[in-house]
Amino acid sequence: MAHEHDVIVVGAGGSGLTSALYAANQGVNVAVVSKLYPTRSHTGAAQGGIGAALGNVEEDHWEWHMFDTIKGGDYLTDQDAAELFCKEVIDAVIELEHMGLPFDRLPSGKIAQRRFGGHTKEFGKAAVHRAAHAADRTGHMILQTLYQQCVKEGITFYNEYHVTDLILEGGVAQGLVAYELASGELHTFKAKAIVVASGGYGRAWKTTSNAYTLTGDMQAILYRKGIPLEDMEFYQFHPTGLFPLGILLTEGARGEGGILRNGSGERFMERYAPTIKDLAPRDMVARAMYMEVREGKGVGPRKDYVLLDLTHLPPETIHNKLPDIAEFAQIYLGVDPTKQPVPVMPTAHYAMGGIPTTVNGEVVTDGNNTVVKGLYAAGEVACVSLHGANRLGTNSLGDLVVFGRRAGVAAAKFAKDAEFYDFTSEVLGPSRERIEKILNAQGGPSVADMRAELQQTMQDRASVFRVESLLQEQTEVLKELFDKYEKVVVQDRGTKYNTELVEAIELGYLLEVSEATVHSCLNRRESRGAHAREDYPERNDKEWLKHTLVYKCPNRAVKFAYKEVVLGKFEPKARTY
Numbered sequence: 001m002a003h004e005h006d007v008i009v010v011g012a013g014g015s016g017l018t019s020a021l022y023a024a025n026q027g028v029n030v031a032v033v034s035k036l037y038p039t040r041s042h043t044g045a046a047q048g049g050i051g052a053a054l055g056n057v058e059e060d061h062w063e064w065h066m067f068d069t070i071k072g073g074d075y076l077t078d079q080d081a082a083e084l085f086c087k088e089v090i091d092a093v094i095e096l097e098h099m100g101l102p103f104d105r106l107p108s109g110k111i112a113q114r115r116f117g118g119h120t121k122e123f124g125k126a127a128v129h130r131a132a133h134a135a136d137r138t139g140h141m142i143l144q145t146l147y148q149q150c151v152k153e154g155i156t157f158y159n160e161y162h163v164t165d166l167i168l169e170g171g172v173a174q175g176l177v178a179y180e181l182a183s184g185e186l187h188t189f190k191a192k193a194i195v196v197a198s199g200g201y202g203r204a205w206k207t208t209s210n211a212y213t214l215t216g217d218m219q220a221i222l223y224r225k226g227i228p229l230e231d232m233e234f235y236q237f238h239p240t241g242l243f244p245l246g247i248l249l250t251e252g253a254r255g256e257g258g259i260l261r262n263g264s265g266e267r268f269m270e271r272y273a274p275t276i277k278d279l280a281p282r283d284m285v286a287r288a289m290y291m292e293v294r295e296g297k298g299v300g301p302r303k304d305y306v307l308l309d310l311t312h313l314p315p316e317t318i319h320n321k322l323p324d325i326a327e328f329a330q331i332y333l334g335v336d337p338t339k340q341p342v343p344v345m346p347t348a349h350y351a352m353g354g355i356p357t358t359v360n361g362e363v364v365t366d367g368n369n370t371v372v373k374g375l376y377a378a379g380e381v382a383c384v385s386l387h388g389a390n391r392l393g394t395n396s397l398g399d400l401v402v403f404g405r406r407a408g409v410a411a412a413k414f415a416k417d418a419e420f421y422d423f424t425s426e427v428l429g430p431s432r433e434r435i436e437k438i439l440n441a442q443g444g445p446s447v448a449d450m451r452a453e454l455q456q457t458m459q460d461r462a463s464v465f466r467v468e469s470l471l472q473e474q475t476e477v478l479k480e481l482f483d484k485y486e487k488v489v490v491q492d493r494g495t496k497y498n499t500e501l502v503e504a505i506e507l508g509y510l511l512e513v514s515e516a517t518v519h520s521c522l523n524r525r526e527s528r529g530a531h532a533r534e535d536y537p538e539r540n541d542k543e544w545l546k547h548t549l550v551y552k553c554p555n556r557a558v559k560f561a562y563k564e565v566v567l568g569k570f571e572p573k574a575r576t577y
């Protein structure tokens with residue numbers, strides 16, 4: 001079947017729904033194509049909050065937020081993006097409130113705010129209350145609110161349609177191909193402008209906070225087409241994953257007063273970040289936890305985890321402000337956090353890197369910001385770069401609404417002056433071949449086995465700490481996995497709801513984004529933000545204060561180019577907290 005819309009958004013998470021809403025407000029015809037039912041998108045799992053300098057609990061300013069974002073990003077953050085973000089996110093939060101989002105409130109009736117990692121007052125003096133939240137279900141509320149608004153606007157939704165290809169001819173985005181899960185049919189979509197808002201790729205690792213569906217689909221599809229990926233070496237591990245499962249316990253728990261303790265009960269973050277302690281940025285806390293464990297100061301029979309202690313908080317704080325994570329600890333570990341500390345270790349969480357864009361969401365292909373006509377990206381799939389080398393907690397939900405809006409408006413304006421391109425159903429060819437190859441394969445490895453091997457090897461060789469020899473080994477492992485993938489088999493050969501086939505396709509995407517990540521890790525010979533090289537432990541601004549662009553080349557090779565960091569009023573300085 002063939003479809004046509006002025007603007008098509010791929011993805012129905014917070015960024016996709018915001019883009020769709022703002023594009024529709026410009027008076028163009030908008031559709032959203034999503035492999036999930038919209039409210040099942042990962043944005044709905046976001047817990048802790050959305051950061052904005054509202055100043056409701058105490059004095060706050062967008063300049064302080066901007067400084068924190070840049071310092072948190074270890075000075076790789078583009079300062080133009082950070083400035084407009086910290087200004088615009090204030091209005092964006094108020095706008096969400098006006099759309100009906102039920103934020104927690106102060107007795108005065110204003111939106112309540114709590115502390116979060118790396119967010120400070122007066123340029124680093126102490127932690128500040130900046131995160132607006134709805135208990136620990138903030139993302140759920142954002143997603144529901146935005147979806148209701150989209151339905152009200154009459155936006156067309158193609159749910160459970162899995163995009164398998166993007167039509168890109170002569171530097172112009174023209175449309176999409178998608179596989180309909182219910183029927184097994186392939187569809188073509190013509191669009192004057194496309195917004196890619198398809199989320200992250202945490203499923204490349206074994207221990208992750210991410211949903212099963214976060215497999216880097218659109219990053220991989222564009223990477224295969226010659227579009228570079230930016231800063232893929234910067235992948236964030238969130239400190240407090242429930243041990244050993246990786247399910248997230250929000251940083252809001254430490255924002256409400258939670259403390260990390262090692263095997264001797266010591267509050268070890270006092271040694272690593274004397275000023276803001278447990279509320280240091282995630283990269284520092286994750287490393288500190290691993291250091292404690294390596295030095296034999298962990299907890300448990302193997303001393304391989306640390307504890308998140310909430311037992312000193314009033315039980316009503318936990319029940320009112322952190323109800324979901326209290327339930328997770330109880331269900332998965334049988335631990336009641338009001339009475340016992342909770343075992344935690346870092347979990348793969350967030351991609352700072354992704355599809356390179358301008359501040360208006362336009363996708364670019366090189367260090368000179370050459371734009372792909374009609375192609376936009378926003379949210380975790382994109383790299384503007386607001387988060388630099390390490391994202392601060394609560395800045396992703398803000399990113400979705402600020403840059404989702406910018407991308408949606410820019411796409412709609414572009415579409416108003418553009419024409420549909422003429423293409424035929426021939427564009428379905430490559431997707432059809434890929435699907436038939438998987439459905440007809442015999443005797444090869446299963447999707448589940450291959451995925452487990454990928455996730456374990458990425459966990460062992462490309463997680464919180466990195467070193468040349470292991471990364472090099474991982475590039476060889478990935479080559480072997482690509483070879484094996486040629487023969488991957490599925491047991492379900494049917495056409496209706498063939499989720500195994502979809503998982504096989506997604507595994508191919510995970511291999512691509514893992515390749516881009518590991519090569520980018522190997523290439524950057526310094527330590528900055530979330531990229532900690534044991535063989536190059538120092539930050540090296542002279543050679544490496546630049547963004548990486550990785551391009552896919554034939555024969556499983558890659559090449560690199562670079563993009564300047566947009567500097568500004570905050571000069572790169574040593575990073576202490």
Ligand SMILES: Cc1cc2nc3c(=O)[nH]c(=O)nc-3n(C[C@H](O)[C@H](O)[C@H](O)COP(=O)(O)OP(=O)(O)OC[C@H]3O[C@@H](n4cnc5c(N)ncnc54)[C@H](O)[C@@H]3O)c2cc1C
Nearest residue numbers: 011012013015035036043048049163199379380394396397
């Ligand atoms: C457990 C957890 C808690 C978090 N808590 C916070 C928090 O408190 N504060 C904060 O700022 N950030 C938080 N984050 C991070 C933040 O939630 C995510 O970065 C953000 O929600 C990503 O939104 P998105 O719109 O980019 O993508 P998602 O919400 O992941 O949505 C992706 C969409 O793309 C669609 N899609 C993907 N591939 C395809 C395809 N091939 N074809 C069609 N559709 C496709 C999916 O159907 C989905 O609708 C958290 C993340 C996790 C995992």
